[in-house]
Structure formats: structure tokens, C-alpha cells
Amino acid sequence: MAHLNPYSIQLELTRMFQDGQSFFALTKVQDWLKEKQQDPNDYEILFHQRMTPPGSASVMIIEVALKRRDEQPVDEWLQKEVNT
Numbered sequence: 001m002a003h004l005n006p007y008s009i010q011l012e013l014t015r016m017f018q019d020g021q022s023f024f025a026l027t028k029v030q031d032w033l034k035e036k037q038q039d040p041n042d043y044e045i046l047f048h049q050r051m052t053p054p055g056s057a058s059v060m061i062i063e064v065a066l067k068r069r070d071e072q073p074v075d076e077w078l079q080k081e082v083n084t
Contacts, residue, residue, distance in 0.1 A: 036078065
């Protein structure tokens with residue numbers, strides 16, 4: 001089982017959605033992109049709710065899909081890191 005970082009963006013977003021604070025999730029991802037030296041205006045940010053495997057501590061997790069507005073592929077490391 002993978003070790004979960006309590007400060008990962010994915011866990012923070014999942015908590016936001018569980019606590020009814022999903023309104024702030026977009027801003028959270030935009031700030032995260034800025035920290036990674038990316039322009040948030042270059043990306044369309046989509047959220048997907050996924051069920052966790054049976055036996056997990058939580059029922060759902062939020063995954064982020066990044067899509068570049070210029071239709072270029074999103075850097076694989078960036079997409080992977082946002083969902084780590």
C-alpha cells in the first residue's frame with residue numbers, strides 16, 4: 001500500500017469536497033500550479049470523484065484532470081503529481 005502524504009494536493013481537495021468546501025478547490029489547484037511554475041490560465045481544471053477500493057479509510061477521492069487550453073499534451077509528471 002502506498003504511503004499517503006497528509007499534505008498532498010489530492011488529499012486536501014478530497015477533504016474540501018467532503019466538507020462542502022468544493023468552491024475553493026479550483027483556487028487551490030491554481031495556486032498549486034503557480035507553485036510548480038505553471039500558468040493556471042493555460043489549463044482547464046476538471047474534478048472527478050472516484051470511489052476508493054473496499055477497505056480504504058475513506059469512501060471517495062477527488063482526482064484532477066488537467067487539460068491545456070492550447071490543446072498541447074499536459075506534461076505527464078505534472079498530471080501525475082497533482083493526483084499523488
